[in-house]
Amino acid sequence: MSDEHLIDYEAKLEALIGAPLDIVKAKVVSALDDPMRKFVASSPLAFVSTIDAQGRADISPKGDPAGFTWIDDKGNLIIPERPGNKLTFGFRNILRDNRIGLIFVVPGMRETLRVKGTATLRKDPDMLEQFQVNNKPALMYTYVEVEECFFHCGKAMIRSNLWKPEKWGERGESLMVRQISAAMGGDAQLEKVLEEEIEKNYKNELY
Known part of the structure; x- marks a missing residue:
């Protein structure tokens, strides 16, 4: 530059x-x-x-x-x-x-x-x-x-357009899960396991 x-x-x-x-x-x-x-x-x-x-x-x-x-x-x-x-x-x-x-x-x-x-x-x-x-x-x-x-x-x-849901688009896969799996050298199976564990954590361990 x-x-x-x-x-x-x-x-x-x-x-x-x-x-x-x-x-x-x-x-x-x-x-x-x-x-x-x-x-x-x-x-x-x-x-x-x-x-x-x-x-x-x-x-x-x-x-x-x-x-x-x-x-x-x-x-x-x-x-x-x-x-x-x-x-x-x-x-x-x-x-x-x-x-x-x-x-x-x-x-x-x-x-x-x-x-x-x-x-x-x-x-x-x-x-x-x-x-x-x-x-x-x-x-x-x-x-x-x-x-x-x-x-x-x-x-x-x-x-x-943060407060306009019609502009959000559909929720896709978790990019965090994909990133963690890749960092661990994982594959699609590991991504599935991680997704399940994270959802369980969100459900049971918010407080």
């Missing part, structure tokens, strides 16, 4: 994209306001970004019934953890570097909510019980001290 096509400093970026309007910059605040709190209370899904030991960005989805993320009396976030794949990349990252970023999503809403802050991992048993689903307490929770937050405009959701 020719250097003339490389965007390598901010002046080039602004010349291409433009500078944000004052009204847009004003939406970035340091604490969750009432509309943001309502959005979090309606959200069943968040994407959590952390930084690994090599300084690379990592991201993980967290989902539960709407309102699964709580906001305490200080305006900070409490995110419960459920059984997963046990890789715990994001949690290990937080132990090394506590900076965190989140995007909250609400089905049918075009806008998303972005939050930045610092995180700690906690296991207060009273809190874990309060976060129970299907009579099973949370395993632990992430406590996020909010430092910056703002609503992101809905253009990405509009362009992606």
Whole structure:
């Protein structure tokens, strides 16, 4: 790629994209306001970004019934953890570097909510019980001290047709199953076994 096509400093970026309007910059605040709190209370899904030991960005989805993320009396976030794949990349990252970023999503809403802050991992048993689903307490929770937050405009959701089922197409085979099988040197038979095991896990071990 020719250097003339490389965007390598901010002046080039602004010349291409433009500078944000004052009204847009004003939406970035340091604490969750009432509309943001309502959005979090309606959200069943968040994407959590952390930084690994090599300084690379990592991201993980967290989902539960709407309102699964709580906001305490200080305006900070409490995110419960459920059984997963046990890789715990994001949690290990937080132990090394506590900076965190989140995007909250609400089905049918075009806008998303972005939050930045610092995180700690906690296991207060009273809190874990309060976060129970299907009579099973949370395993632990992430406590996020909010430092910056703002609503992101809905253009990405509009362009992606995410909330339009008629645009989704049919659900096909699990590409994750295919990838795992290939990594294990497997064949169609292994794919079938993996598919069955994953479906069993989804059914019996969500909580």
